[in-house]
Amino acid sequence: MNREKLNNRLQKIKDKLIDIVQTRDRRIYISCESQNACDVCKFLFEDLTLRFIIATGIDSDNCFEVLYHFANDETGDIVTVKAIIRDRENPSIESITPFIPGAEWIEREIHDILGIEIKNHPNMRRLILHDDWPEGVYPLRKTRPEVNEGTVI
């Protein structure tokens, strides 16, 4: 699939998106609200057959963001879906693991380190933090800047 075709196909889901930005050649950023993210990812993965790279959870100024990175290996594009979660108190987002099994680990990791609830995740257990890590402490939140607070010795 070439780039023009990709852009045309993206128009199909335009009503679900906030905007499409191309920062430079081969880098496309799509932003959307968190409730639409799952559908957008499904469209990119199943209809456009892009390869899932990874997701990034970010604690932004007044919201949380979950970025889903996809790659189009024929053109070398990286398409990033930015899902904005505006609810800071109880952040949550729909899981994409049911149709992308490769996303299982990263969704568990985002839950561990940022405390974003992943809805309908098939296997939500602790992944990256150690067994005795206190519940409700999320190391990558900006409200927790001291990096070595977890040190026990």
Add this chain to the structure above:
Amino acid sequence: MNKAMNKPVLAVGPFHPLQEEMEYFQLTVDGEIVTDIDVRISYNHRGIEKISETLQFDQVPYLVSRVCGICSASHPLAYINAVEEIAGVTAPERAQYIRVIINELERIHSHLLWVGLGGHFIGYDTVFMWAWKYREPVLDLLEAITGNRNNYGNVCVGGCREDIPDEMIPKILKELDTIEKKTEMLTKAVLDDPVLHARLKGVGILTKEAAVKYAVTGPTARGSGIAIDVRHDDPYAAYGDLDWKVISQPEGDVFAKAVVRLLEIFESIKMIREALKKLPKGPIAVEVKQIPPGEGCGHAEAPRGETFHYVRSDGGNRPIRHKIRAPSYVNVPSFKASCIGQNISDVTLTLASVDPCYSCTERVAVVDSHHNIINDYEALLQMSRDKTARLKKEIGAPELKMEES
């Protein structure tokens, strides 16, 4: 839950007597067949993404080269790609070529390392010793160029730290000839061996469909017939100017992955030769004054697959978010697709076949609830080796005395 409790469970990890890092696998087995696999990581979680937020942009490459000791050239390169994208700078051409040379040398030594370990897992310690012996000259070359055998720390934002002096080029070319000859011998010995054909073919098959679903990268994907390679698809550094081809094999088994890795060594040698020949004159770095606000995605092809870095800057001198994805992060979960239905004696090999950056297999306790037999890691390794010996007898290969590890 109760149902799962009744099934025999095989625990693999977290320590390993050979190399590699801690990881804990729990295999549910039915007789000799693996029916489920569960992984517990975290033993190696050092919180690098958070530490990165406390470092300055030019200090981060030294941190990310310590994400993984074997990929210590590709992680910084992926990070640099992301930061240079934000800053809008391009490194001088000479620096681009030097980056290619360091990265390809790294790929050669990493693939040789894997071939050796794979040999060890099936009881071919000769291959292990050979491959690691031929790997040494590569490390010596890297030490001569960058000053360290691993953790080169050779890239910086806007260029490279160490140049390749002209008088060193003939020496590198000469070493490459030796390495090529030795690798050729090793490849022939490995690929023409009927025992290895019998032992590795059809083992741990990862189908193309599963590979797409689990979004695997690198030799794991290329062994399953998906010809993706970041160097080819989104050329960074000087890969766009060089003449080489992407190696892929359709079968998806352990043998295909071994073939991909072995043949890639030759592509890498070819690439280094060409890069040394074309090496342009000029400076090796440009000065980067500040990193403007923005975000960037950088990726690079590490020996194990695609390394992906996402960096966000707010205009200060530290990244406010830095996401690192190592290739094993997507390759390891694909065990679910490739291990289930396998023999226990094939599992070590299948686990090893994706070349996981952190891995497994010490203190393996096979608990068979029917007979109350408790085996350990040595026994599992022995099972793998016995199968090789059995196959050897079946196809009538000459008996070789295998030394105990």
Add this chain to the structure above:
Amino acid sequence: MSWKMWSLKKSIWVFHVNTGACNNCDIEIVNCLTPKYDIERFGIKLVGSPRHADALLVTGVVTLQALPRLLEVYRQTAKPCVVFPIGACACDTGIFYNGYHVAGPVDKIIREEDPNAIIAYVPGCPPKPEAMISGVMKALSAI
């Protein structure tokens, strides 16, 4: 010198513990076994169980998840034994000193378990195989 110490110094068998390393030190340790360095000629052998070992080669900064496992391995090792923190991270947490998942340097943790532990450091990032061999030899001649 007690006979236990005397026998410790002969043909030392080592067990390798990775407590959160980047793989570099680990690979250099395995490199020591391969034809170029071949430490078995000194009688040093890598073994698969801490119960057989005279020395522990600990690599990497100790992560919180690895901490109880390291202590367990240390308890299982036959005493007297020597603990070798290999590499900058194991010696003094190195570049990861402020990580939230880091428990601390190896010597501190081992000393808390056993104040009389014999600890010998091999610094470097990663130490070269030659450095490891020389570190082990120097430590053995010192005790």
